[in-house]
Amino acid sequence: MSHRAAPHTSASYDHEAVSDCAAHGEEETVNKLRGNPWAILTVLSIGFFMTLLDLTIVNIAIPDMVGHLDASLDQILWITNAYTLALAVLLITSGRLGDLNGKKNLFIYGVALFTLASLACGLSQNPSELITFRAVQGVGAAMLLPQTLSLVVDVFPTEKRGVALGVWGIVAGVSGAAGPTVGGLLVTKLDWRWIFFVNIPLGVICVIGAVILFPAPVRTVRHRFDVPGVVLSSVALFLLSFGLIEGEKYDWNGWIWGAVAASAVVGGIFLLYQRGQQDNEPLVPFSLFRDRNFTLMNFVGIAISFGIVGLFLPITVYLQSVLGYSALKAGLVLLPLSVGTFVTAGPAAVLADKVGAKYILMTGLTLFGGGLAWIMAVADVGRSWTGVVAPLFIMGLGTGCTFSPMATEVMRNVPPKLTGAASGVNNALRQVGSVLAGAVVGAVLQGRFASALKDQAAQRAGDVPAAYRRSFVQSFDGARKHLDVAAPDAGPRVPRNTPPDVAHRVQDAAGAVFGHGFIDAMGPTLLVSVGVLALGVVSCLFVVKFKGAPANPHGLPLSDEEITAAGTAV
DSSP states (O other): OHHHHHHHHHHHHHHHHHHHHHHHHHHHHHHHHTTOHHHHHHHHHHHHHHHHHHHHTTGGGHHHHHHHHTOOHHHHHHHHHHHHHHHHHHHHHHHHHHHHHOHHHHHHHHHHHHHHHHHHHHHOOSHHHHHHHHHHHHHHHHHHHHHHHHHHHHHSOHHHHHHHHHHHHHHHHHHHHHHHHHHHHHHHHTOTTHHHHTHHHHHHHHHHHHHHHSOOOOOSOOSOOOHHHHHHHHHHHHHHHHHHHHTTTTTTOHHHHHHHHHHHHHHHHHHHHHHTTTTSOOSSOGGGGGSHHHHHHHHHHHHHHHHHHHHHHHHHHIIIIISOOOHHHHHHHTHHHHHHHHHHHHHHHHHHHHHOHHHHHHHHHHHHHHHHHHHHHHOOTTOOTHHHHHHHHHHHHHHHTTHHHHHHHHHTTOOGGGHHHHHHHHHHHHHHHHHHHHHHHHHHHHHHHHHHHHHHHHHHGGGSOHHHHHHHHHTTTTOOSSOOTTGGGGSOOOOTTSOHHHHHHHHHHHHHHHHHHHHHHHHHHHHHHHHHHHHHHHHHTTOOOOOSOOSSTTOOOOOHHHHHHHHHHO
């Protein structure tokens, strides 16, 4: 009996030993990864990817949302805008909170909130619920987004920072460009709710990775939080964003202009207040803007926002409503944009250090603007999707040339104690640029489209029987001010007793009016973004090539003495 017990005891001992060794090995592996810059970058990229993906993924799901939620057009617009608005308003505040309370903490809290809000968005039963949870999503995104670029700068030494920012740039470019493609696949194969559910596993992985791998948070600022600055900046950004988003809906009436004017007044008060706080931990350190490249890169970021919004808003309607593609096919047609971005994002970061960021940025902005102009030339009713593949790929190449060099230059001279504030300011201005771009591009598209519908209806009235021509033309006089992808169905309604052949001719004519009218409006709309991108190219001419060591050469946390010295230098 004892003879049989011995092997059992021995086997149990061996099993426990193996388990202990395995546990020790796993713990050793985790310890090696904890604080590893590349492991941290991987986690940051997942969080960054989710937030930027959600800026563009919703657009292509709008038709499905309209049908399933019985949402009005105004509600659909707010489903998109609530996210952008919350993101724009809170970015500067969140960036500064990261400096104060630890970027690791803000990143984890932001990802957790974003993930829970994504689950709530997917479970929403009516438009009001979805709008509310989209706003909460924006709050979570605002908490985590400034920490990504800031942490990359903090944890990577100078010699490796260019490559790291190249990866960051790839994620930035691909995530936004991939939104319509991923969204189209999810909507077609599953359901619109899955454009939100897809964030849940990514968010869980991200939170776990951050908790395990990120080093303990280090407070690089040991003074008070600028509460008045937070309130003033948030009110100013909210009033500006709200006015721009709602302006077209209310015909830019008095109270809309009042909101914009109030934003300017509050913004002025904020700047005056900040001027008096520069020696007392301000929310926006003015010293950041003494660096010419920091200021110019922020304008370039706004120009890129105009290019992206200027593309996605009209191209989504063009592919689905004019060419009649499904959400999946429209998303696949836009795939070359992501491919082009992936091709150039990495090399752009390396070339920027060798030949100068200004030249890479100028190349990228030129390619992006050239691609938009190319689409203007080839887009037409009845054209094949093959006509837009090459310009979309060219635009992707251009996008890939912008994010990494821009991120490198905007953060190059920022002292370690201000990286969170600088990242927050940069991201906030880019999101305000997106809101501004949406308002301007949307206003031009809607205004030109309404005019083009009337002109096209008058030209094509001869295609319908004489008895129906007057009502046909009049049906387009009150063209809707806001577009959606169901717009082709908004043509004239023929009486039920209308002969089938006549009803068919009227509907065919109405479809032609919509298609050609949209093409007529699409050209001037794209031209707006081309113009802003051209201004971005010109601004790059004034970028100075950096000489000497960067402000934070090692990317390491500073001691109290170094913090004091950095504060004095600032």
